[in-house]
Amino acid sequence: MSTDSIGSSRKRHRAPPTDRPSYPRKRAVQACHICRQKRIKCDNEHPTCGSCMRLGVQCIYRENDKSTFDPASITILQRLDTLEGLLRTVLPTGIPCDATVSVQSSAVGPLNHLDSPSLERPNAGAGAGAGYHMNIETALAWPVFQQQGLEPRESLCALLQHRQSPSPELTHVPGLEFESSSAREMFHSFLRHVHTYNPVLEVAEIEQSIRTALFDGFRWDGRSCLLLLIFALGAISGARPGDTSSDFLRSDEARKAEQYFVAAQKRLGGLLCQSGVVEAQVFFYAGVYLMATLRPLEAWRMFVQALACCETFPSRQPPPAVIHPDEATPQRSIYWTCFKSELELRLELNVSRSCALDLTYPAFFPTPPLGLKSEQEAVWYYYLAEIALRRLGNRILNHLYEETGRDRQTQLDATVDFEEQASGLLTSLPALLDLGAATLHQSPHDHDHDNEHDQHAPLRFILNGHLIDCYEMMYWPFVVDAIHDTLPPDGVFHNAFVQFARKGFAVCVQRITQNERGFYHRHHGTWLMLRSCTRSALVLIAGALRGLTALLPVDWMSSVEKVLHLLRYWKDEANDAADRLEVLEGLMEGLAAGGL
Secondary structure, eight states: OOOOOOOOOOOOOOOOOOOSOSSOOOOOOOOOOOHHHHHHHHHHHSSSSSHHHHHOOOOOOOOOOOOOOOOOHHHHHHHHHHHHHSOOOTTOOOOTTTTTOOOOOOSSSSSSSOSSSSSSSOOSTTTSOOOOOOOOHHHHHHHHHTTTTOOOOOOOHHHHHOOOOOOHHHOOSSSOOOOOOHHHHHHHHHHHHHHGGGGOOOOHHHHHHHHHHHOOOOOHHHHHHHHHHHHHHHHSSSOOOOHHHHHHHHHHHHHHHHHHHHHHHHHGGGGGTTSSSSHHHHHHHHHHHHHHHTTTHHHHHHHHHHHHTTTSSGSSSSSSOOOOHHHHHHHHHHHHHHHHHHHHHHHHHHOOOOOOOOOOOOOOOOOOOOOOOGGGGGHHHHHHHHHHHHHHHHHHHHHHHHHOOOOOHHHHHHHHHHHHHHHHHHHHHHGGTTTTSSTTTOOOGGGOOOOOGGTTTHHHHHHHHHHHHHHHHHHHHHHHHHHOOOOOOOOOHHHHHHOOOOOHHHHHHHHHHHHHGGTTTSSHHHHHHHHHHHHHHHHHHHHHHTTTTTTOTTTTHHHHHHHHHHHHTTTTHHHHHHHHHHHHHHHHHHHHTTTO
């Protein structure tokens, strides 16, 4: 297995540009019911396809359904087959790709057993040992930091709950200013900065809701609530950052956004007893707004409620109901989006000792809408590729948290296999999302400087971030073993483990470099970026304290300094950022005093 630099992609030959579309001109055939439900390729043999014949089940075709996808949709679905096929493989170690994520609650030593098949809170107390839990709190409990005299810190939840309430002038809403020009401006900002990355709305329907609201005003129903959240996100997401995050909170954009959000809050209560697509969208976007304003605990509760709405969709009930494609697309899209948003926050927050919802990733992918326009093709490529990368990350987490034997050869084989999976995903991406492009380090809010040839750079930026997540998970056990001096003794295993540990430290620097241009922008993933970059800085400092400078990238110290600047910007708005800033500054002072 090659040890080339992380994130490199294979060169591929591209056909010269032509004026004609590159989509294959063919009619989309209809798979049988079983193959459609299993999301596998159907050979369309009649009267029984090959898959149903092997399974010994009745093969049924929807003979009366004459609908077809347009060429762009066919292309996306073919790419989807490739991505899904890569993730449906079972590892040599026998780890299924869609297993349930389980995190051990262990006070001492590495993960070597499972307490239960549920997602439990990792013990990050002072006695925690070398557990492979990927969060800041567990890292702070490592002996290498405790030996520096690090004082006990408040829990993450306590830090997040200390957030000050919004000022009265922000929450008082005597009457919302609402006119056609401002509504269009906020809506376009929402489409550009929010909808692009989570295409779960029908744009035409929202445009109709805007026209209705301009004529009748805001009602007390779900669609008006959704519209208010769209305007809140549009107002806050398009604004330029100030010198600090607190400067932005005093801006007119922040005031307008909070007023729209408060108006939406007043309508949320009436939606709690309803379960439809609109209700799920409302709670999801309420969570997105709370994430953009660095309120992750409150956002998680919104994502839980949104996912609860999705769990009652007919297509989620076993056996899956046959529903019309026009209904399936928005249902599956919002379900996927709520699922990944709730899961990534819960893993970071450690807010529950048991999982009330099934963590198994569903077998289906969202289906591109019928009549997909060419300009929407890149968004759907991105959306499906993001899901594929998150599923790969879920497989790696299963291995990281559930592996019980931790045989060294098995661990190496699994890591090599994961690297091949990531490489396969990179190869399967279309040219417009090629992660080897020169604009990898462009943040999602650099749209305004894009030219027509670089309009997909923000999508590549986010996909590359998810790819870095996957690599960090792959190499995390080796980094932890290196920091705790538990690497194998000299020999073949030692050399391989050292190589993977070196890659893991390189990922930490790459993550910080990748995110630097988006350090001061406000969006759905801002708080998660603060967490991941801080975690990377802690790992680099731990490596230096352990004397592993030979494994650290030469620019590791400048990367840590970048994270210090990041935390200083957000510290007035996020108490956990202020606390972690204090920790990092103290550790860096200790390193300087020690002559490093």
